[in-house]
Amino acid sequence: MKLLSWLYTAWCLFWLVLIFFLLYPIVFISLQKEEWKIVAHHCNRIWGKTFFLLAGMPLKITYEAKLDPKKAYVFCANHFSYLDIALMGTIIRNYFAFLGKSSVKKVPLFGYMFTQLHIQVDRSDKSSRTKALKRAIKALKAGRSIMIFPEGGIHSTDFPQMVQPFKDGAFSMAIENQVPIVPISLVDNYKIMPNIRMSWHPLRVIFHTPIETTGMTKDNLAALKQQVYEVIQPTLNKYTD
Known part of the structure; x- marks a missing residue:
C-alpha cells in the first residue's frame, strides 16, 4: 500500500x-x-x-447558502493538510487574498507569485502581524475577500479536532470592516495528505452560511470565534469515518 501511495504522490506532484x-x-x-x-x-x-x-479526485462542494461572488467575505477553514491551500484557490469563486506564512516566499517561482498576489505574515514577529492585518483590512475595504486559517497553521495532532483557541486576526478584521465570515469545513484533506505522502480519496467541502458581523464590536470577538468553531467542528466530527 505504501508503494502505491508513493506512486500516486509522484503522479500528483508531476501534474x-x-x-x-x-x-x-x-x-x-x-x-x-x-x-x-x-x-x-x-x-x-x-x-x-x-x-x-x-489526480482523479472528485470534488463535492456543498453550499448552505448562496454566496455573492462580487462581495467581500472573510473565509475561515480548518487546516489539517498542505493540500488545503491548493483546494482553497480552486473552490473559492471570489477574488481573494490568502493570509499565509512568509516562509512561502522562499519557494522558487511560486514564492514570487504568492508575495505579489497574497499577504505574508511572520507570526513570530509582532510588527509583521500588524502590517499583514493592515494589508488585509485594506484589501477588504477595496472589496477583496480574505482567506485565512484561524488555527494559525497545521497544529492539530488529533484529526479532525481543531486547535483552540483560534487566532484573533480573521475575526478582528471581519468586525472592523463589518463583513461576513464564511466558515468552511474541509472534511477529507487530512485523509488524503496528512504529511508529504498522498492517498486517493474524494474531497468533500461544506461552505457554511455566512455569519454576519454587522453591529459587532471588539467585545464580540471571543463569542464570534466560538461561533465559527461550533459551526466547523461538529461538521468535521459528523464526517469522520
Whole structure:
C-alpha cells in the first residue's frame, strides 16, 4: 500500500508542477500591474481545477447558502493538510487574498507569485502581524475577500479536532470592516495528505452560511470565534469515518 501511495504522490506532484510551469508565463506577466492580478488569480483556479481532475479526485462542494461572488467575505477553514491551500484557490469563486506564512516566499517561482498576489505574515514577529492585518483590512475595504486559517497553521495532532483557541486576526478584521465570515469545513484533506505522502480519496467541502458581523464590536470577538468553531467542528466530527 505504501508503494502505491508513493506512486500516486509522484503522479500528483508531476501534474501539479507541470501545470504550474505551463501557466506561469501568463501568471508572471499578469503580476506586473495591479489591475492585471485578477488574471493570475483565475490562472490559479485553472491550475487547481486541472490538477484535481488529473489526480482523479472528485470534488463535492456543498453550499448552505448562496454566496455573492462580487462581495467581500472573510473565509475561515480548518487546516489539517498542505493540500488545503491548493483546494482553497480552486473552490473559492471570489477574488481573494490568502493570509499565509512568509516562509512561502522562499519557494522558487511560486514564492514570487504568492508575495505579489497574497499577504505574508511572520507570526513570530509582532510588527509583521500588524502590517499583514493592515494589508488585509485594506484589501477588504477595496472589496477583496480574505482567506485565512484561524488555527494559525497545521497544529492539530488529533484529526479532525481543531486547535483552540483560534487566532484573533480573521475575526478582528471581519468586525472592523463589518463583513461576513464564511466558515468552511474541509472534511477529507487530512485523509488524503496528512504529511508529504498522498492517498486517493474524494474531497468533500461544506461552505457554511455566512455569519454576519454587522453591529459587532471588539467585545464580540471571543463569542464570534466560538461561533465559527461550533459551526466547523461538529461538521468535521459528523464526517469522520
